Amino acid sequence: MNNHVTVLEIDGNALTHNLNYFKQKLKPETKILAVVKAFGYGSDGVQVAKFLEDKVDYFAVAYSHEGIALRNAGVKTPILVLHPQIPNLKDIVTYRLEPNLYNFKIFTAFLKLADEAPLMNYPIHLKFNTGLNRLGFWHTDIPKILSSLKETNHVKVQSIFSHLAASEDLEEQDFSINQINNFAYIVQQFFKHLNYEPMLHILNTSGVVNYSKAQFDMVRVGIGLYGFGNDVKETAQLKNTHNLKSIISQIHIIKLGESVGYNRAFVAKRATKTATIPVGHADGLSRKLGNNKGFVMINNQKAPIIGNVCMDMIMVNITKIDCKEGDEVIIFNNQEMIQNIAEISETIVYETLTAISQRVNKMLKG
Numbered sequence: 001m002n003n004h005v006t007v008l009e010i011d012g013n014a015l016t017h018n019l020n021y022f023k024q025k026l027k028p029e030t031k032i033l034a035v036v037k038a039f040g041y042g043s044d045g046v047q048v049a050k051f052l053e054d055k056v057d058y059f060a061v062a063y064s065h066e067g068i069a070l071r072n073a074g075v076k077t078p079i080l081v082l083h084p085q086i087p088n089l090k091d092i093v094t095y096r097l098e099p100n101l102y103n104f105k106i107f108t109a110f111l112k113l114a115d116e117a118p119l120m121n122y123p124i125h126l127k128f129n130t131g132l133n134r135l136g137f138w139h140t141d142i143p144k145i146l147s148s149l150k151e152t153n154h155v156k157v158q159s160i161f162s163h164l165a166a167s168e169d170l171e172e173q174d175f176s177i178n179q180i181n182n183f184a185y186i187v188q189q190f191f192k193h194l195n196y197e198p199m200l201h202i203l204n205t206s207g208v209v210n211y212s213k214a215q216f217d218m219v220r221v222g223i224g225l226y227g228f229g230n231d232v233k234e235t236a237q238l239k240n241t242h243n244l245k246s247i248i249s250q251i252h253i254i255k256l257g258e259s260v261g262y263n264r265a266f267v268a269k270r271a272t273k274t275a276t277i278p279v280g281h282a283d284g285l286s287r288k289l290g291n292n293k294g295f296v297m298i299n300n301q302k303a304p305i306i307g308n309v310c311m312d313m314i315m316v317n318i319t320k321i322d323c324k325e326g327d328e329v330i331i332f333n334n335q336e337m338i339q340n341i342a343e344i345s346e347t348i349v350y351e352t353l354t355a356i357s358q359r360v361n362k363m364l365k366g
């Protein structure tokens, strides 16, 4: 916590609403894994996890240090580490995190560690590549995996999973269904030769929306919890969780011909009233939002960003807005504003949210 006046308020009620929205799309027995990687998609992974821990079955983070932060905050829920590395495996065990083992190099390293410790039935997760071609074993690796597993009771396969490459894109429906079928085939091979049944999961947010039949035992919801369904209709059913607010630090009256900001990018064609706001590209606002492309809201009116976005500040045009120094500034507080920023920044909302930097104060309410 810092006392930077630029604050990202995380709406707890919206998180709960979004979680319940996905729950009602699923069978009551389907488990929910909440993805809280990358600081809870640019919010605060620890605060989000503490808030959700009684309402979900699992958490996932990308890297082990993100999981350690959750454990240090007292989170007891199982935590899947999606992208561990061999040097992290000791910490993973110390903090009772559950590694995704995606190739023989890390699988063998973990089995060795588990044998030496020795661990008993330590939960591991096996990821299979079904077409994303990012992380994961190939189906041809199954016999070798099975023979290693037969020789040990130091680990236990808690789940087998895969990840869809284009779950949000209905033009790629054939590809996605093929991935799901490949996954089902892989799982069958395991079930034939293991004397227990690991959990299965393949769906992310837009997978739940478009392929809910493939929910298996658990789904992994990330962006949906934070208010985006990858589709206008779905997003309209969700509530916004990320509200970025600041205040007006200073107001200037600029005369005709005077300029504002670096490189004199804005030159006043008439007398102009400007407000300086303590949020800049180091807080996660793209420089693409400068020069009248992006705006903030002050007293319910649009104030366009003029000139270049600075590292720590923006200047906005408030000529027509009745406001004073210290007044509240909304950088975004709904999905439409976030989508607009993503579009102007030539990216997707995932990047706009995760770009919100660690300098911004984060506060969960609700």
Ligand SMILES: *Cc1c(COP(=O)(O)O)cnc(C)c1O
Pocket (backbone or CB within 6 Å): 035, 082, 163, 203, 204, 205, 206, 220, 221, 222, 223, 224
């Ligand atoms: C990030 C991630 C998710 C969450 O995806 P969303 O589209 O945000 O729901 C699920 N699974 C894996 C493997 C991921 O890396």
